[in-house]
Amino acid sequence: MRDRIAVFTVFALNGLALGSWASRTPALTAQVHASPGVFGLALLGASVGMLAAASVSGRLIERSGARAVVAGSTAMAAGSLVLIGFAPTVPLLAGALLVIGASVGMLDVAMNVAGVAVERRLGKPVMSVFHAGFSFGALAGSLAAGLAAGHGWSPARHLTVAAVVAVLVLALVIRDVPGIRPQHAEEPVVTPARAPIRRPVLWLLAAVALCSAIAEGASSDWSALLMTVERGVGQGAAALAFAGFQLVMALTRLAGPWAQRRFGPTRCLAAGATLAAAGLVAAAAIPVAAVGYAGFALAGAGLAASFPMALSLAGDAGKRGDGTGGEREIGFVTAVAYTGFLGGPPIVGGIAQATDYDVAFVFVALVAALILPAAVAARRSRRREEAEALASR
Numbered sequence: 001m002r003d004r005i006a007v008f009t010v011f012a013l014n015g016l017a018l019g020s021w022a023s024r025t026p027a028l029t030a031q032v033h034a035s036p037g038v039f040g041l042a043l044l045g046a047s048v049g050m051l052a053a054a055s056v057s058g059r060l061i062e063r064s065g066a067r068a069v070v071a072g073s074t075a076m077a078a079g080s081l082v083l084i085g086f087a088p089t090v091p092l093l094a095g096a097l098l099v100i101g102a103s104v105g106m107l108d109v110a111m112n113v114a115g116v117a118v119e120r121r122l123g124k125p126v127m128s129v130f131h132a133g134f135s136f137g138a139l140a141g142s143l144a145a146g147l148a149a150g151h152g153w154s155p156a157r158h159l160t161v162a163a164v165v166a167v168l169v170l171a172l173v174i175r176d177v178p179g180i181r182p183q184h185a186e187e188p189v190v191t192p193a194r195a196p197i198r199r200p201v202l203w204l205l206a207a208v209a210l211c212s213a214i215a216e217g218a219s220s221d222w223s224a225l226l227m228t229v230e231r232g233v234g235q236g237a238a239a240l241a242f243a244g245f246q247l248v249m250a251l252t253r254l255a256g257p258w259a260q261r262r263f264g265p266t267r268c269l270a271a272g273a274t275l276a277a278a279g280l281v282a283a284a285a286i287p288v289a290a291v292g293y294a295g296f297a298l299a300g301a302g303l304a305a306s307f308p309m310a311l312s313l314a315g316d317a318g319k320r321g322d323g324t325g326g327e328r329e330i331g332f333v334t335a336v337a338y339t340g341f342l343g344g345p346p347i348v349g350g351i352a353q354a355t356d357y358d359v360a361f362v363f364v365a366l367v368a369a370l371i372l373p374a375a376v377a378a379r380r381s382r383r384r385e386e387a388e389a390l391a392s393r
Contacts (some may be wrong), residue, residue: 004118004126006176010070010111011130012137013166014104016245017077017140020162021084021100024148024155032090042094047096047342048106049101054338057109058331064087066117067109067179074170076103078163085159105338109331116315116326117178120240125265128256131308135250166271196332201317201385204378206336207309208269208371212306213340215276215299215368218348218361223283223296226357231289233257241296249300265309266379272369276302280365284358299368306371307337317382 021028037296061069080103083096115130142163148158195203220242227238259268279298282291314333315326352360 002176003121003178006120006177007111007114007236007278008130008133009169009173010074010114010177010317012140013074013169014107015134016072016141016162017100017104017136018140018165020145020159020353021081024031024143024147026157027149027155028084028119029192029247032087032093034090034143036173038090041120042090042097045094045098046101048336049098050105051335052339053102053105054331055335056107056331058328061110061327061331065179066110066114067174070177071170071174073103073107073110075167078166081159081163085154085156094316099197103290109327109334112311112330112334113315113327114178115332116312118311118317125257125260125312128253128260132250132253133252135246139246139250141375153227171192173310193252196329199241199317199385201378201381202314202329202332204381205314205317206333207374208378209307209333210340211367211371211374212310213337214304214344215280215364215379216303216307217341217344218364219296222348222352222357222360224272226361227289227292230357231287231292233289234314241293243294245300247300249304250299250302252301257307258310259305266375268305269375271311272305272371273300277365280361280368284361284365303368307334312316313378322348322351374375
């Protein structure tokens with residue numbers, strides 16, 4: 001039970017870090033005297049850092065263990081929060097964002113590896129609950145940022161406090177984070193030993209995570225603009241679309257373990273893709289503000305399980321005979337998914353620029369719908385791998 005609480009807390013800390021700095025972007029823009037376009041380029045540093053770190057984290061975790069990487073990356077993220085808060089110029093801010101992106105990229109892989117270890121100990125799926133912790137952490141970070149801004153706290157003061165809180169909480173739970181490493185170079189249980197890049201099942205699971213990342217990122221970044229530009233609501237009311245999306249996603253993730261045990265991961269992913277696509281189409285095609293709010297809430301429910309289940313299945317595909325493994329597989333799927341967070345917003349923005357936000361979100365709905373065939377194909381590919389491995393014995 002202690003390891004479960006510890007991993008949930010680490011996920012929440014990751015979300016807290018994101019919610020803390022991302023919600024202070026208006027103050028940070030003014031602090032470094034940046035135009036929107038220049039500030040957007042600085043933000044690109046965070047995405048590049050995440051992608052670069054995620055691609056190499058699997059091997060690092062294999063050598064050092066998940067606990068060590070969780071500790072190091074969380075401490076680095078806390079330090080970079082302070083750097084972001086004090087950055088006086090755009091280049092220094094971009095460098096700080098690159099560091100926090102890299103630390104969060106490593107933390108993402110390490111905490112998911114730890115989550116898979118807890119799943120294996122319990123013998124039941126709980127990954128979506130951990131990801132709910134991330135969502136609740138992000139909401140808490142955003143609320144705290146709003147309070148700090150409302151009381152006139154500078155980004156330096158606010159983010160320094162957030163960093164200190166993160167380090168103190170980490171110190172309380174880090175000993176209970178799973179840190180098991182393989183003692184022998186054992187083969188996976190029923191899978192031929194192959195590099196992740198050569199396994200179709202991992203590419204298909206990466207496609208599930210990629211589509212989920214694009215849809216989730218678009219809903220987070222562009223939902224408020226759709227509501228203001230296309231539905232005519234005020235900025236404060238438009239923000240409720242994102243809040244509803246995040247809240248429903250977090251609550252749905254809490255029910256993820258029950259749904260996965262009852263229906264299986266493939267059916268959950270298929271149903272979620274259908275629900276998310278329907279919600280996004282409704283939000284885009286029906287010019288009523290209330291439908292827009294409901295549509296984004298449905299999208300949050302539909303996308304809730306996609307990312308955590310894809311990573312859980314990737315970890316299972318790399319399981320070794322000693323009960324460890326999956327680090328490289330989770331790192332591979334995470335790295336591919338991060339390209340969605342990197343490339344998704346510009347693509348959606350380009351479509352919206354050429355047409356309008358309604359058309360852009362119809363595109364996002366089509367991307368979400370692709371989760372269904374990718375999940376079905378991943379299950380079939382995994383079964384073929386298992387059959388081939390058993391036949392070769």
